[in-house]
Amino acid sequence: xxxxxLAGIGVAFAAAPxxxxxxxxxxxxxxxxxxxxxxxGVALSLAFSMSIFVGTVVVALLMALVVSILSGRGYAMDTxxxxxxxxxxxxxxxxxxxxxxxxxxxxxxxxxxxxxxxxDDLAVIWGGAVLVVALIGWRWSALLTSTLNEDLAYAxxxxxxxxxxxxxxxxxxxxxxxxxxxxxxxxxxxxxxPAAAARPLSRTPEGMALMAGLIGVVSAIIGLRAAYVFDTPxxxxxxxxxxxxxxxxxxxxxxxxxx
Amino acid sequence: xxxxxxxxxxxxxxxxxxLSHVSLRIxxxxxVTIVGPNGSGKTSLLRAIIxxxxxxxxxVSHAHDLKIGYVPQKLHIDETLPxxxxxxxxxxxxxTSTDISDALTQAGVPELEKAQLSQLSGGQFQxxxxxxxxxxxxxxxxxxxxxxxxxxxxSASFYQQIETVRNTTGCAVLMISHExxxxxxxxxxxxxxxxxxxxxxxxxxxxxxxxxxxLFGSGTGGALALYRHEHDHGHDHADHxxxxxxxxx
Numbered sequence: 001x002x003x004x005x006l007a008g009i010g011v012a013f014a015a016a017p018x019x020x021x022x023x024x025x026x027x028x029x030x031x032x033x034x035x036x037x038x039x040x041g042v043a044l045s046l047a048f049s050m051s052i053f054v055g056t057v058v059v060a061l062l063m064a065l066v067v068s069i070l071s072g073r074g075y076a077m078d079t080x081x082x083x084x085x086x087x088x089x090x091x092x093x094x095x096x097x098x099x100x101x102x103x104x105x106x107x108x109x110x111x112x113x114x115x116x117x118x119x120d121d122l123a124v125i126w127g128g129a130v131l132v133v134a135l136i137g138w139r140w141s142a143l144l145t146s147t148l149n150e151d152l153a154y155a156x157x158x159x160x161x162x163x164x165x166x167x168x169x170x171x172x173x174x175x176x177x178x179x180x181x182x183x184x185x186x187x188x189x190x191x192x193x194p195a196a197a198a199r200p201l202s203r204t205p206e207g208m209a210l211m212a213g214l215i216g217v218v219s220a221i222i223g224l225r226a227a228y229v230f231d232t233p234x235x236x237x238x239x240x241x242x243x244x245x246x247x248x249x250x251x252x253x254x255x256x257x258x259x
Numbered sequence: 260x261x262x263x264x265x266x267x268x269x270x271x272x273x274x275x276x277x278l279s280h281v282s283l284r285i286x287x288x289x290x291v292t293i294v295g296p297n298g299s300g301k302t303s304l305l306r307a308i309i310x311x312x313x314x315x316x317x318x319v320s321h322a323h324d325l326k327i328g329y330v331p332q333k334l335h336i337d338e339t340l341p342x343x344x345x346x347x348x349x350x351x352x353x354x355t356s357t358d359i360s361d362a363l364t365q366a367g368v369p370e371l372e373k374a375q376l377s378q379l380s381g382g383q384f385q386x387x388x389x390x391x392x393x394x395x396x397x398x399x400x401x402x403x404x405x406x407x408x409x410x411x412x413x414s415a416s417f418y419q420q421i422e423t424v425r426n427t428t429g430c431a432v433l434m435i436s437h438e439x440x441x442x443x444x445x446x447x448x449x450x451x452x453x454x455x456x457x458x459x460x461x462x463x464x465x466x467x468x469x470x471x472x473x474l475f476g477s478g479t480g481g482a483l484a485l486y487r488h489e490h491d492h493g494h495d496h497a498d499h500x501x502x503x504x505x506x507x508x
Contacts, residue, residue: 151309
């Protein structure tokens with residue numbers, strides 16, 4: 001239980017600042033596509049018996065790069081992501097079925113299995129989370145400037161393409177560490193919901209990232225507790241608490257519209 | 260030494276040429292305006308100067324340690340991104356609160372420091388963009404149709420502010436504008452662009468160039484007439500021009 005809580009907190013910690021950028025840059029669907037590709041990563045890792053973390057990071061990164069390369073070549077972004085995200089998950093599921101001899105619990109990857117987090121998993125999750133937060137913290141100003149306006153970034157001597165790559169890399173790592181906690185289908189929720197819930201309470205980008213982190217961590221702890229008390233699945237319970245927080249802050253915003 | 264030197268610049272989008280063999284230089288302290296019809300490559304030229312697009316041929320060189328202040332054509336702040344004016348001015352860090360209030364005062368909006376960016380009016384927003392460009396104390400200010408969406412009065416006072424800034428800080432200004440009458444009065448040099456440079460020189464030279472007339476036709480007759488009219492009267496009345504502008508339009 002302690003390990004599960006620590007795992008949840010680790011994911012929330014990494015997802016918060018990254019989630020803010022996903023929301024600001026309107027990349028929600030992009031996050032989804034990267035997360036869905038991870039199931040293909042899981043299948044490939046099992047087939048080649050390598051670490052699932054490495055497999056998912058590699059496939060998620062490839063997915064993100066393919067999207068970046070193909071975007072602006074004749075298809076609208078949402079069409080492209082729709083094609084790639086769902087193809088990736090379909091190919092992943094088919095690939096998993098080819099793995100003879102290995103009975104894997106697919107549900108664990110689709111919806112997470114936070115209660116089965118091992119000591120090693122925890123090390124990977126926290127290692128990944130620290131890496132993501134450090135990367136985003138390091139590139140923060142440049143990322144923020146590129147998010148506001150690409151030409152503004154160029155004029156300041158920042159290459160927005162490079163910043164986009166850093167963000168893509170952070171996204172791939174977050175997906176890989178979150179797969180155990182909330183599963184492929186709900187990773188995007190951990191990115192977007194805390195950030196969206198934090199928006200009405202914030203006046204600055206930094207404030208929003210911190211607030212998103214707080215909401216994510218609190219959701220993880222309360223969600224796990226609720227899962228234990230009501231005997232509900234842990235990952236979805238965490239997301240439900242985050243969604244309820246979003247509801248509360250949205251009402252708060254409606255009541256105090258001057259924010 | 261020029262601040263920016265553009266040599267034989269060619270830019271293409273796919274197979275479509277946007278700029279061909281454009282050469283120009285910007286010297287310290289001058290105000291240069293680029294005019295030209297839609298799709299004539301004005302924005303491409305500015306974006307090539309800041310390094311946002313790679314030249315197909317030719318090159319763009321900057322003076323050593325050149326600091327550019329860029330005011331984009333429009334900047335969309337996503338509603339989901341909370342940011343105050345003072346935070347926006349400190350995007351790159353290392354800016355003191357005195358710098359922030361100085362820059363806002365220079366841009367003519369000292370009272371907006373604590374405001375949320377997403378709640379500013381069009382005119383306030385453009386001035387905040389100007390303040391942001393000024394805060395790094397640039398050697399060169401680049402403005403891409405910075406008065407888009409402002410009314411006549413708003414844009415006239417915006418350009419006045421630009422001239423004041425140039426006079427107090429000595430920075431050079433390179434701007435794109437559609438407002439020919441303003442351009443003609445406030446610029447030291449005008450470049451008329453239509454994929455290539457059609458003509459350039461002082462406002463008077465450009466206004467009488469046949470290439471310029473061919474491009475802008477009779478639709479701008481008013482602005483031209485106004486300009487020449489003003490010159491007939493000489494330069495002795497400082498605000499003479501602005502009064503006339505309002506009457507004519």
